[in-house]
Amino acid sequence: MTERLSVGEAILGANERLAAANRQALDQAGVYSLNLMASPGAGKTSLIERTLQALSGSLRLGVIDGDIATSLDADRAAAAGAAAIQVNTGGECHLDAVMIQPALEQLDLSSLDLLIVENVGNLVCPASFALGTHKNVLIASVPEGADKPHKYPGMYRGIQALVLNKIDLLPYVDFDQSFFQQGVEALNPGVVSFPLSCRTGEGLAAWLGWIEAEVRQFRQAHARHAASPQP
């Protein structure tokens, strides 16, 4: 019997293999990594800037910035003190593992502790393409509206942490927090969440503490792995 494999499945399969290779490169170098996803303008670059400002004294940070056409976001990350690489996707609405691989080669991974990838602003495509990073983080934001988990379930299902940015706008925008939370819980029960404002700094401490704990845990696991005898 003839086996059918759709082109879409083949592409995603190839992407998974490359994502595994990217993960291996990051693990070997001891670099913990996050894939930041969000709709356009939700505050990905703003959160990266805030994170760099707060953590660059204690962690060595790198940023890979995915953008359809410009280097504006990588310029902002570099100005905030990170080793930053721009990946222009040439019109693609997401980053994939193939695009991340050369960026990892360009960065000196041995000089980094934490790598943050800013994905292309989009709530659909990035959810389908693993990059090889350790965790997926979604930044939702108050002005987008509370219905987004209900409308973009794939994105909300595939994340390990959720940021709700722009809470400084809650008094001015209709945002039904319980409807938002209901959607999140239905898709991703118990996902760790950080309501915050990149503008005022409210809530940032919890986000930064989570990253520091993640890096600590990763280092401990990495040290245990390095110490265990190889077959």
Ligand SMILES: Nc1nc2c(ncn2[C@@H]2O[C@H](COP(=O)(O)OP(=O)(O)OP(=O)(O)O)[C@@H](O)[C@H]2O)c(=O)[nH]1
């Ligand atoms: N009021 C308010 N504005 C914010 C906050 N965070 C970011 N912004 C503003 O939102 C706009 C978009 O922020 P960016 O950080 O560039 O968003 P982004 O997700 O990186 O955007 P793209 O890369 O274009 O998808 C900017 O004008 C920011 O100043 C916040 O917490 N509160």
Ligand SMILES: [Mg+2]
């Ligand atoms: Mg940006």
